[in-house]
Amino acid sequence: MAEQHIIEEAWRGFVKKVYDAELPREQHDEMRRVWFAGAFALWTSLMSNLDEGDDATEFDLGRMQAIENEFERFQLEAEALAARSAGTEASLKPTCGRTGCDRAPTHYLVLKIPPHGGSMAQALKAAVGVVLCRDHAEEATAVEILANGTDRIRDAVTATGKLAPDFERAEIEVRRVGDAFWNDVQARVAISQGGGRA
Structure with missing residues (x-):
């Protein structure tokens, strides 16, 4: 297997997506160090805290879910900050994640x-x-969700020594996003803009 540079490729993709102009070298290098430090912290957190054995335990699943939740909250915060900075979005609540749907997102999928x-x-x-309106959340299929992610999921799971996932038996659980979820996003945005307390 050829050597992969997953974190480096993600870093390059991030810079290309977020920055139109070339970053000054010093800023680029410092941000890259921070990027890798974060990736290393996540990696060591996973590797040092997963239970031993081939199968994922409840503890393992809970830890992975907590990390996923943090990433989801961060993504929503970043999108809300970008919209507010651009002056294009009056509300911090985004619309349904399905292209072309402008209904309020009320559900997410597990x-x-x-x-x-x-x-x-x-x-x-x-x-x-992705947070969706009720109708789109209820009609989502595992095949649609997994269309582009099976290799990444399989690689991440097997890298921890766990058994490979069986995507053909995957199931979807639809969960409602509560007000606490949105309040948390709004509070984090306010704090990051200096308008609240940590």
Whole structure:
């Protein structure tokens, strides 16, 4: 297998997506160090805290879910800050994640993927990073959600020594996004702009 540079490629993609002009060298280097420090902190957190064995335990799944939730909150904060800075969005609440739908997002999806040869009780649970209106959340399929992510998920799971996921038996759980979820996003945005307390 050829050597992969997953974190470096993600860094380059981030810079290309976020910055139109070339970054000054000093700023680029400092941001890259911070990027890798964050990735290293996540990696060591996962590797040093997962339970031993081939199957994911409830503790493992809970830890992965907590990390996914943090990433989801950060993504919403970043989108809200960008919209507010651009003056294009009056509200911090985005619209449905389905292209062309302008309804309020009220639900998110949790994908449950059992290991090959394992039971659904051993399933990896991962929140999908898109918030949808009720109708689109209820019609989503595992095949649609997994269309572009199976290789990344399989690689991440097997890298921890766990059994490969069985995508053909994946199930979707639809969960309602509560006001506490949005209040948390709004509070974090206010704090990051100097308008609140940590």
